[in-house]
Amino acid sequence: MKELKDFIKKVLGEEVWLETPPNPSMGDYSTIIAFHISKKKGRTPKETAERLVKKLNKKKPRMIKEIKRFGPYINFFIDRDALVRKTVRQALKKGYGSMNIGKGKKALVEHASINPNASPHVGRSRNAMIGDVIVRVLKFLNYKVNAHYLVNDAGKQIAMLVLGARNRKKIDFDSLLDIYVEINKKLELDPEIEKKVFELLNKFEKGHGPTVKEFNRVVGTCIRGQKKIFNDFGIGYDYYDYESQYLWNRKVDVVLKKLEKTGRVFVDENGRKVLDLKGFDLPMRTPVFVLTREDGTSLYGLRDLAYNLDKAKTKKNVVVLGEDHKLYFQQIKASLGLIGVEAPEIVHYSFILLKEGKMSTRRGKVVLLEDFMKEAVTRIKKIMVGRKISKKDFDKIAKQVAYAAIKYSLLKVSPDKNVVFDWEQALNMEGDSGPYLQYSVVRAKKILSKSRKKRSLNFKAVDDNSFNLCKKMSEFPGVVKKFSENYKPNLIANYVLELAKLFNEFYAQTRVIGSEQEGQRLALVKAVSNVLATGMGLLGLEVPKEM
């Protein structure tokens, strides 16, 4: 409630955080500011509150009906009709909750960036899901956003995969995981294979034609497969950047030269070029960043620096990385700092674990995103069969609901937390779930389509449910803003859930069609469905036609 905050600030000169009293009979908003002021003035909090109430009452705007003291709390009863009218009017506008902070600006988000060795598993997909929300929100804030995927096509894993796929005439996406698991097993039994892997990688790095071709065949197959899955899942990329590009162009040398100018590059006892990162408070015993091998060829870190140099051309620049890359990112950030380049904004996320332990692509101990998607669709279809869903849209709706269930179950959890993967939990379709959100909007839209009345903003004596809905809706812009500061999708997920919950309470208790206040309630329902759909859109959840 910005007006209220502004009013308090104007009269008392204090910035306050508003809270909601435990029950509506105690007011609509509340502040405990008296405690802090009383300390300065040497009065008891109650006395201070009493004085402040008097002071505030003198300049009370029309929006506020009553200001009362409850113990040391100062509580405000506001003109609910006016607030509802105002909120609904705003929420009916297109783009409610957006800001123009991105207008005319570009933004770059790098996410997913999985090793192109197999079908993406659920753990790494968390990266893409979080990244995709960032992309969507930045677009909502009017940035011109490009989503980038860095393809790590020049690593040991890929060399192994290439070696494993060598004797197969045809390789397809679905067999990659098996090939990868198999070659890993072989390598464990026979260390000689490791030599071969590095030989192969070396040839690739040198740009040996036939080897490059071999790599491209495997990586291409993999990326096409991953792209298809992510596309189906509603996650798209504008650019696929290949790490190998930085192998063969001179950008790596440029970065290396810049780093050498800082006087911090030295050759370590293994003959590798290393960047000294003393003074950056990195949690390592010897704070260095290894740039090259002893033969002078670039390591991943150096190539990534070159990549970051390119990315930094876009001012607004965000990257999503697993918690295993926390230190690595600090090294990147420090290194970039040394050459006067700003590091991207960073979001880290923790891993998704299986009940029996960590996921491991190497051992094939994974839940693949595509299996998860398929299973979800199967389960949702079973439920849909008992409902009157039109045949034409059946498959589409099943996907929309299934993917919403998956996305929501992962996005609602703070990225800092580990998620223990559980089929039942993740595919829950009741209560705190994606389908619950969708169902709420579908219900709202049904009301809108059935009514013949015109919308009205002439709110009078609004009920508690309507007021609560509006109060919640008025928080939406703040939630979006908050997200733009910390990139935690659970913030939006929680918000949307709370709003949907309030709507369902309203729905159960308040008749719209045929009521005396049909016009006003239509406006309210329309506003709520707007905000819900917008919020869900930011999470990448689609609203089905029916369900």
Add this chain to the structure above:
RNA sequence: GGACCCGUGGCGCAGCCUGGAUAGCGCGACAGCCUUCUAAGCUGUAUGUCGGGGGUUCAAAUCCCUCCGGGUCCA
């Protein structure tokens, strides 16, 4: 050995940034609610040392210290 993140009813989570009134929500359990806008919904009941301990404060799930457990990284 060092650094970072997490620990909230049986289970899964929110709240912690910015300390405030009886700690919210979902699953599961139990009891209700479909002749009215879709019951993937709503209402109610039971279940909590907010990991343990200490500190700061009028006030701590929230801030600080420490220990334990899980995750991650470095050595």
